[in-house]
Amino acid sequence: MDEQKRLEVLYRYHLLDTLPESQFDEITQLAALVCGTPIATITLIDKDRQWFLSKVGVTATETERSISFCAHAIRQDALFVIPDTLHAHGFSNNPLVTGHPFLRFYAGAPLIADDGCMLGTLAVMDTMPRSLTGQQQNALMMLSREIVARIRSRRQLLGLCRQIDSYDDASGELEYAYRHMRRSANEVPAAPRIDAMPAYAAETAKGTDLSDVFINSIPGIFYVFDQHGKFLRWNKNFEVVSGYSSTEIAAACPLDFFGNPAEKELFAEKIKQALKEGSASLEAALLTKGGQSLPYYFTGKRIDFAGEHCICGMGVDISERRTSEETLRLRNRALEASINAIMITDAQGMIEYVNPAFERITGYPLSAVLRRHFRFLHRNDNEQRGMAAVRSAYRLLEEGHALLRSYRRNGELFWNDFYIAPVANAEGKVTHFIGVLNDITEIKRYEERLEHQASYDGLTQLVNRNVLKDRIRQAIASAQRHKTGFTVGFMDLDNFKFINDSLGHGVGDELLKCVARRLATCMRAHDTIARYGGDEFAFVLNDAVNEENVGILMDRILKTIERPFEIGDHRLFISCSVGVGFYPKDGEDVDTLLKNADTAMYRAKESGRNNYQFYVPSMNDRVRERLSLEAKLRQALTNEEFALHYQPKIDLASGMVVGVEALLRWQPADGDAISPASFIPLAEETGLIVPIGEWVLDTACAHNKLLQQSGLPPIGVAVNISARQFDPHALRKSISQALDASGLDAKYLELELTESLVMENPDEVTRILHELREMGLRLAIDDFGTGYSNLSQLQRFPVDRLKIDQSFVRDIGADPNDAIIARAVISLGHSLGMSVIAEGVSNEEQLAFLRANGCDEMQGFLYSRPLPFEDLMGLLTENRILA
Numbered sequence: 001m002d003e004q005k006r007l008e009v010l011y012r013y014h015l016l017d018t019l020p021e022s023q024f025d026e027i028t029q030l031a032a033l034v035c036g037t038p039i040a041t042i043t044l045i046d047k048d049r050q051w052f053l054s055k056v057g058v059t060a061t062e063t064e065r066s067i068s069f070c071a072h073a074i075r076q077d078a079l080f081v082i083p084d085t086l087h088a089h090g091f092s093n094n095p096l097v098t099g100h101p102f103l104r105f106y107a108g109a110p111l112i113a114d115d116g117c118m119l120g121t122l123a124v125m126d127t128m129p130r131s132l133t134g135q136q137q138n139a140l141m142m143l144s145r146e147i148v149a150r151i152r153s154r155r156q157l158l159g160l161c162r163q164i165d166s167y168d169d170a171s172g173e174l175e176y177a178y179r180h181m182r183r184s185a186n187e188v189p190a191a192p193r194i195d196a197m198p199a200y201a202a203e204t205a206k207g208t209d210l211s212d213v214f215i216n217s218i219p220g221i222f223y224v225f226d227q228h229g230k231f232l233r234w235n236k237n238f239e240v241v242s243g244y245s246s247t248e249i250a251a252a253c254p255l256d257f258f259g260n261p262a263e264k265e266l267f268a269e270k271i272k273q274a275l276k277e278g279s280a281s282l283e284a285a286l287l288t289k290g291g292q293s294l295p296y297y298f299t300g301k302r303i304d305f306a307g308e309h310c311i312c313g314m315g316v317d318i319s320e321r322r323t324s325e326e327t328l329r330l331r332n333r334a335l336e337a338s339i340n341a342i343m344i345t346d347a348q349g350m351i352e353y354v355n356p357a358f359e360r361i362t363g364y365p366l367s368a369v370l371r372r373h374f375r376f377l378h379r380n381d382n383e384q385r386g387m388a389a390v391r392s393a394y395r396l397l398e399e400g401h402a403l404l405r406s407y408r409r410n411g412e413l414f415w416n417d418f419y420i421a422p423v424a425n426a427e428g429k430v431t432h433f434i435g436v437l438n439d440i441t442e443i444k445r446y447e448e449r450l451e452h453q454a455s456y457d458g459l460t461q462l463v464n465r466n467v468l469k470d471r472i473r474q475a476i477a478s479a480q481r482h483k484t485g486f487t488v489g490f491m492d493l494d495n496f497k498f499i500n501d502s503l504g505h506g507v508g509d510e511l512l513k514c515v516a517r518r519l520a521t522c523m524r525a526h527d528t529i530a531r532y533g534g535d536e537f538a539f540v541l542n543d544a545v546n547e548e549n550v551g552i553l554m555d556r557i558l559k560t561i562e563r564p565f566e567i568g569d570h571r572l573f574i575s576c577s578v579g580v581g582f583y584p585k586d587g588e589d590v591d592t593l594l595k596n597a598d599t600a601m602y603r604a605k606e607s608g609r610n611n612y613q614f615y616v617p618s619m620n621d622r623v624r625e626r627l628s629l630e631a632k633l634r635q636a637l638t639n640e641e642f643a644l645h646y647q648p649k650i651d652l653a654s655g656m657v658v659g660v661e662a663l664l665r666w667q668p669a670d671g672d673a674i675s676p677a678s679f680i681p682l683a684e685e686t687g688l689i690v691p692i693g694e695w696v697l698d699t700a701c702a703h704n705k706l707l708q709q710s711g712l713p714p715i716g717v718a719v720n721i722s723a724r725q726f727d728p729h730a731l732r733k734s735i736s737q738a739l740d741a742s743g744l745d746a747k748y749l750e751l752e753l754t755e756s757l758v759m760e761n762p763d764e765v766t767r768i769l770h771e772l773r774e775m776g777l778r779l780a781i782d783d784f785g786t787g788y789s790n791l792s793q794l795q796r797f798p799v800d801r802l803k804i805d806q807s808f809v810r811d812i813g814a815d816p817n818d819a820i821i822a823r824a825v826i827s828l829g830h831s832l833g834m835s836v837i838a839e840g841v842s843n844e845e846q847l848a849f850l851r852a853n854g855c856d857e858m859q860g861f862l863y864s865r866p867l868p869f870e871d872l873m874g875l876l877t878e879n880r881i882l883a
């Protein structure tokens with residue numbers, strides 16, 4: 001129907017701008033009562049305004065049509081409900097929502113005239129979001145039809161009045177009818193008094209008062225009682241629920257229906273309040289005839305009925321509400337007590353609630369986040385990956401989960417394991433989302449730590465061997481793609497074990513860290529350096545295939561590592577050996593490349609350490625040899641393949657043998673004798689030098705004691721100690737054991753330490769040498785002149801003897817420099833209070849030079865080669881004097 005036609009119909013009813021009529025007010029009061037709302041109106045929709053034919057809880061008589069909810073409701077012939085205006089499209093900004101009376105709930109039942117024309121609505125409204133039960137909705141629709149029925153009869157009455165007005169000769173009967181009808185149509189009806197009667201006996205009220213049909217359709221109990229507490233009307237339900245008959249109710253007073261004295265008193269007060277203020281409500285237990293207490297919500301309004309103030313009231317069974325309130329209370333409590341942060345947003349993501357855990361985790365209290373979009377938690381980090389899942393959940397109204405970087409109020413990042421789920425209303429429409437925020441920052445950090453531990457070396461923070469292998473794999477793939485190559489290097493620190501053993505693991509660890517840092521300074525950002533294990537490092541140089549350039553880099557590494565390290569009070573000197581392999585020349589897979597670089601590194605060690613070697617295939621032959629030698633060496637001790645030979649030391653002044661040097665010989669059972677120069681370095685590298693060294697000490701001490709026991713004059717025996725044996729604790733122990741077992745006096749045992757060993761870490765060595773001296777031993781520095789002795793350090797060493805290296809002795813006659821050095825060593829030793837011995841003396845010329853320059857002792861082929869023990873005994877017995 002078009003609007004013009006609708007307005008014509010509306011105007012024909014002559015309803016607009018009329019005086020209030022109690023027959024309509026009664027219905028609005030009932031509507032408010034039935035639906036439990038503070039506001040109810042009968043609204044007629046005029047051209048530009050809505051006009052209230054009757055109203056409860058509203059002061060205005062009309063508003064503009066543009067802001068009217070009813071203007072929307074009349075567009076449909078069913079009940080029009082807005083559960084929450086703030087979430088209803090097109091209503092959240094309505095001035096009646098944002099301003100007084102702040103409407104949050106609206107339900108309007110259309111007033112449909114006979115010809116289908118919409119006159120307006122019967123509407124109930126509330127300032128809280130809510131819904132209506134099915135029964136309440138039915139009641140509202142029924143009341144709206146009742147209004148239309150009354151409008152219709154009102155119109156008929158008005159028509160009749162007009163007809164009667166036109167008949168001057170109206171009869172007295174008609175006159176009476178006219179007056180009566182006029183009252184009904186336009187004036188407050190003179191409702192006949194209803195005396196104490198059963199509900200269905202109040203015939204006089206029918207037609208002009210509430211219809212029995214309506215009363216009995218009201219959910220819950222309904223009653224009207226006068227100021228004296230006398231029941232005038234009630235519905236059938238009241239009788240059913242209370243268990244009392246209509247006669248009993250008629251004889252009862254309202255307070256009889258309460259068992260609890262406090263509630264009785266309260267109800268009496270509420271009656272007074274309703275009579276005085278117009279309305280009152282309360283929750284109390286209704287006592288049935290059977291003695292049952294039923295939780296009920298009572299509302300009562302003052303009405304003028306039967307010529308006096310009465311209370312028209314309803315009672316609704318709230319057992320279910322109580323249960324759901326209890327459930328709600330529990331749920332609320334769970335929300336409040338939850339350790340997870342929980343937030344409730346509307347369907348657009350605007351926050352409506354957050355629990356205390358939310359404030360604890362994010363630092364934001366409820367007041368700071370209310371009506372803000374929850375995305376503020378992600379600050380500028382809104383484009384992170386997890387946000388797509390969250391947005392899609394909101395868009396598709398479904399559950400979602402994402403790991404998000406969220407930010408606390410203080411700006412700190414936290415990892416948010418975020419779950420959201422949609423919440424639908426009674427009609428199945430999604431109105432809200434509930435979000436659970438789990439702060440998993442600690443777990444995430446732990447995972448990162450684990451990940452880091454799985455990839456990085458905890459000490460140096462370099463990547464570990466697993467990552468190194470991955471990087472090599474990547475480098476191979478890239479080199480294959482781009483037809484290029486790269487370099488793999490293996491680096492091992494020389495004599496690291498000595499530092500670790502003598503200075504402790506703390507110093508050793510610090511040194512490794514410093515080495516890692518220095519190594520990093522030599523590399524480019526896209527190269528990889530890894531700690532391979534122990535004192536081994538490995539690296540991958542991407543794109544580096546040129547031997548010359550790589551050689552320059554290797555030199556730089558050697559020089560960098562050579563520089564002294566200041567660790568605590570220690571100034572440490574260390575060198576390294578590096579092996580290098582190129583892809584694809586030296587291996588096309590990870591393992592081969594690493595193996596060959598490792599082989600080259602061993603070659604560098606064999607070549608005197610502190611150098612680098614590029615891999616060449618022949619190195620593998622050497623490695624194979626070395627491996628087989630190592631296998632044999634491991635068996636040599638148990639197979640008793642070692643022997644000691646002794647080379648006499650001669651006092652140059654007397655020409656007499658004053659001592660011997662023990663030199664190790666290895667005669668494998670199934671092959672030729674192997675020179676110590678070949679197997680001692682291998683024994684050092686493999687650690688076998690330790691048990692072998694113990695055997696040497698034991699044997700040398702035992703032999704020397706045997707010499708003394710055979711009646712020969714006591715002489716000293718010198719034993720070589722290599723760097724790997726120089727673990728102070730183990731060394732002291734094996735020396736004590738050897739002396740104890742043999743019974744040899746410590747003063748007859750001399751230890752020969754190489755100059756390089758002594759000078760590498762002079763502070764530490766000085767301390768150990770003092771300890772050894774305290775045991776009564778004698779100490780000598782072997783191969784003197786080959787290292788770079790620091791004279792001030794030398795002075796501090798508690799050493800008895802310097803041994804001029806045989807390389808200087810060999811060419812004394814031929815090379816003037818060697819003669820100068822030999823002479824310098826002699827005078828240096830003497831000036832420091834040490835005796836000086838020359839080794840490798842093989843001819844008279846050398847002997848003459850040494851004598852002429854005041855050297856104290858000599859040893860060498862000139863007098864005797866190293867001899868098996870039995871031969872030594874023969875030589876000493878012979879007592880041959882050096883001429």
Ligand SMILES: Nc1nc2c(ncn2[C@@H]2O[C@@H]3COP(=O)(O)O[C@H]4[C@@H](O)[C@H](n5cnc6c(=O)[nH]c(N)nc65)O[C@@H]4COP(=O)(O)O[C@H]3[C@H]2O)c(=O)[nH]1
Binds near residue numbers: 680841842859860866
């Ligand atoms: N050309 C020549 N050589 C002479 C002459 N007089 C002695 N020699 C050799 O010079 C080396 C001296 O020993 P070293 O410098 O301590 O050098 C030793 C020492 O560093 C090491 N070594 C030998 N035995 C042991 C041992 O029991 N323990 C440890 N740690 N090292 C040992 O092996 C190295 C080599 O020992 P050897 O082969 O026995 O070689 C010995 C000896 O046989 C000579 O007049 N002319």
